[in-house]
Amino acid sequence: MVGGEERENLCCAEAGNKVKDVRRQSIGCLxxxxxxxxxxxxxxxxxPRDPENGDWSFVIPNEAITHPNGFPGTGVPGExxxxxxxxxxxxxxxxxxxxxxxxxxxxxxxxxLHGYAHLRDVYAxxxxxxxxxxxxxxxxxxxxxxxxxxxxxxxxxPTVRDAVNYWNSVGxxxxxxxxxxxxxxxxxxxxxxxxxxxxxxVQNGEDEISILTNGDKGHHVYGQHRMRCFMWPYFPPGVVPxxxxxxxxxxxxxxxxxxxxxxxxxxxxxxxxxxx
Amino acid sequence: MRKVAWITTIVFAxxxxxxxxxxxxxxxxxxxxxxxxxKLKEAYAAYVQGQYQKAIRLSLEVYxxxxxxxxxxxxxxxxxxxxxxxxxxxNKNEVLGRTIxxxxxxxxxxxxxxxxxxxxxxxxxxxxxxxxxxWAAELRKWVYGxxxxxxxxxxxxxxxxxxxxxxxxxxxxxxxxxxxDYFILVPLDQACxxxxxxxxxxxxxxxxxxxxxxxxxxxxxxxxGRPFARNIRGEVDDMAYAPYEEDGVVWVPFYWLAxxxxxxxxxxxxxxxxxxxxxxxx
Numbered sequence: 001m002v003g004g005e006e007r008e009n010l011c012c013a014e015a016g017n018k019v020k021d022v023r024r025q026s027i028g029c030l031x032x033x034x035x036x037x038x039x040x041x042x043x044x045x046x047x048p049r050d051p052e053n054g055d056w057s058f059v060i061p062n063e064a065i066t067h068p069n070g071f072p073g074t075g076v077p078g079e080x081x082x083x084x085x086x087x088x089x090x091x092x093x094x095x096x097x098x099x100x101x102x103x104x105x106x107x108x109x110x111x112x113l114h115g116y117a118h119l120r121d122v123y124a125x126x127x128x129x130x131x132x133x134x135x136x137x138x139x140x141x142x143x144x145x146x147x148x149x150x151x152x153x154x155x156x157x158p159t160v161r162d163a164v165n166y167w168n169s170v171g172x173x174x175x176x177x178x179x180x181x182x183x184x185x186x187x188x189x190x191x192x193x194x195x196x197x198x199x200x201x202v203q204n205g206e207d208e209i210s211i212l213t214n215g216d217k218g219h220h221v222y223g224q225h226r227m228r229c230f231m232w233p234y235f236p237p238g239v240v241p242x243x244x245x246x247x248x249x250x251x252x253x254x255x256x257x258x259x260x261x262x263x264x265x266x267x268x269x270x271x272x273x274x275x276x
Numbered sequence: 277m278r279k280v281a282w283i284t285t286i287v288f289a290x291x292x293x294x295x296x297x298x299x300x301x302x303x304x305x306x307x308x309x310x311x312x313x314x315k316l317k318e319a320y321a322a323y324v325q326g327q328y329q330k331a332i333r334l335s336l337e338v339y340x341x342x343x344x345x346x347x348x349x350x351x352x353x354x355x356x357x358x359x360x361x362x363x364x365x366x367n368k369n370e371v372l373g374r375t376i377x378x379x380x381x382x383x384x385x386x387x388x389x390x391x392x393x394x395x396x397x398x399x400x401x402x403x404x405x406x407x408x409x410x411w412a413a414e415l416r417k418w419v420y421g422x423x424x425x426x427x428x429x430x431x432x433x434x435x436x437x438x439x440x441x442x443x444x445x446x447x448x449x450x451x452x453x454x455x456x457d458y459f460i461l462v463p464l465d466q467a468c469x470x471x472x473x474x475x476x477x478x479x480x481x482x483x484x485x486x487x488x489x490x491x492x493x494x495x496x497x498x499x500x501g502r503p504f505a506r507n508i509r510g511e512v513d514d515m516a517y518a519p520y521e522e523d524g525v526v527w528v529p530f531y532w533l534a535x536x537x538x539x540x541x542x543x544x545x546x547x548x549x550x551x552x553x554x555x556x557x558x
Binding site: 045131 | 346375379384385388389390393419424427429431480487488498504514
């Protein structure tokens with residue numbers, strides 16, 4: 001129990017160096033003083049596309065989160081060392097819980113944007129589908145060790161599908177579910193590695209290959225870290241664009257998508273602050 | 277022309293690599309005022325419906341007057357589905373919160389755009405490399421590093437534009453239509469007949485109400501307030517505007533049906549929908 005408290009404080013102290021709202025982070029630490037946490041993902045995209053007409057496929061299939069290749073999570077904390085687990089966000093009993101900042105909240109067992117998941121002594125991340133105009137596959141709001149808001153991950157499923165279709169059209173055989181799992185895992189990695197900057201000298205957008213060299217929020221850095229990891233900054237992992245302008249890609253993606261966060265020094269798995 | 281095709285291919289190929297996913301929090305364009313918002317809504321609809329020149333004109337008007345401002349809105353169909361108060365589309369926390377609390381996917385229903393994004397996309401669709409590069413550079417204010425490439429790899433709702441027959445040879449379709457949020461909507465029965473697309477309504481046997489329609493053998497659209505759809509090949513091909521039924525008439529975005537029928541060039545002129553010759557049916 002005590003060890004757990006220290007670890008949580010360490011986590012938030014580091015995050016606090018990166019954000020202005022140190023006080024809020026500290027409140028978060030106090031609330032999360034608890035046993036070793038589990039971690040779960042609430043999938044708000046688990047909505048049938050057109051159930052009335054027989055299309056029961058989900059906007060974000062749950063298998064994209066429970067996919068065995070996407071979330072073995074050997075280095076990820078969680079129930080029985082199984083890493084992340086899925087909690088169906090649209091099910092659950094209605095409860096009232098007391099939130100330290102806003103008072104009593106009523107709703108479904110996990111259907112709160114603010115705080116409730118943390119009150120259950122678990123870490124939670126929320127995945128929602130998006131149509132935002134950002135030209136990205138997915139993006140993340142906030143670290144997981146912040147009680148003021150659950151980390152939200154927005155994912156553009158059609159964009160992932162387009163990427164998979166493109167690579168499959170040129171000879172790869174990527175599985176869409178595995179690809180979605182990789183993208184979601186990458187974002188979940190951000191929620192945990194929020195405070196990790198692998199290359200502090202590079203500021204956002206100040207050099208032409210910043211994605212490859214930035215290293216912010218746990219991103220891997222070209223030339224320093226393994227490509228076969230969820231935290232490689234490109235999708236599919238392994239790919240490196242034409243950096244020297246010779247008209248050829250500097251590296252093609254791996255034939256098979258990665259299945260885990262890396263563990264080699266200073267691998268992602270060594271950087272977890274949740275349940276080391 | 278060959279050069280344009282080659283560049284497009286390279287850009288597409290390259291762009292498929294650049295799918296990084298950094299955390300949120302990077303700069304967004306400033307919020308559009310009411311006038312800019314309305315023009316950007318119109319420009320967005322023009323872009324989706326393949327009217328790229330119109331989208332460019334409107335986007336440039338906004339850009340020159342107000343700069344690169346961002347409009348966000350909920351399409352009118354959302355108000356048919358969601359009873360009561362809608363979240364403020366510019367308030368990200370409220371949109372996320374309501375998505376999580378209500379189960380309705382506000383994050384997917386919301387539309388947003390800004391001039392440099394539309395201009396880069398439209399010029400690229402037209403094959404204008406010079407202007408594409410110019411607006412891609414402008415986009416770099418808001419787009420993270422190499423993700424700029426992704427702007428050009430996403431498929432276009434109405435495809436690229438190739439040369440077509442002169443407009444004076446286009447023919448009008450005997451089809452009534454209505455305009456909503458600048459989208460051209462047509463009656464499904466009438467449109468499918470005119471375009472030669474087989475279709476069949478799906479009806480809930482318990483209520484007797486229409487729930488959707490099969491388009492061809494494998495296509496599927498919903499009439500339950502969702503823009504989710506599958507095209508005539510059975511592939512996921514969601515709409516930019518959700519179909520709906522009103523007084524027994526099912527209204528569907530024409531651009532989507534036109535695509536299913538193989539129509540690439542069309543426009544509204546003198547109160548009628550005109551299509552290029554030999555493009556009317558498939």
